[in-house]
Amino acid sequence: MSYTEQEIRIAAKPLIELFGELLVWRWEEEKHVLLAEFASGKTEQVVAILNKYYADEWNRKSIKYAPNSIIQELANYAKLVKDQRAFTNSPSENKKSVVSLLWPWGHGSTLSLRLTLLETPYEYIEAPQSENLMSKVFGKVKSVFA
Structure with a gap:
């Protein structure tokens, strides 16, 4: 959905204002x-504000576990690639929330931060923790000998 600048x-x-x-x-x-749009030297400050x-x-990995409402509302913005991030808060029943989309540029010296809105409240689901390679190998070896 498209929103107006206002x-x-x-x-x-x-x-x-933050x-x-x-x-x-x-x-x-x-x-x-x-x-x-901003220089990469400001990234730490920008991300600190976003995290607060x-x-x-x-x-790009956790967005696969996002609620369908987020995927549908963000459409193409939900197709995150390496180092791209989306920051969200669940909207209340009658108030939209702001989404921040952090996009590093290919050359690494500039980033973009885009703001849009979400309408549908959601419940956050944490992405499953991925195992490291050694844990996977030992898990497979263990299952073979079990």
Whole structure:
């Protein structure tokens, strides 16, 4: 779903204020999102703010376990690739929540942060912890001899 610049700016005002002068926001008309582009040297500060503001973080592995409502609402933005992350809070029954989408550029010196909205409340499901290679090998050996 597409949102207007005004809808996103109003909902994102508390988050935008946390960034202060660290980020400069503009409307990305083609994608209907607020956009800030910044140098990789600011990444640590930006992520620290995102971690304080959001309850949930998704990456290319964990997004597979996200509730269907998030996948459907974010559409193409839910197709995360290496180092891309989505930060979310579940919306309340009558209030949309802001989603932050962190996208490193291919050359590594610039990142984008896009803001859009979620409408449907969800329940966070933690992605299963993946075993390391040695645990998998020992598990298979153990099962062979069992």
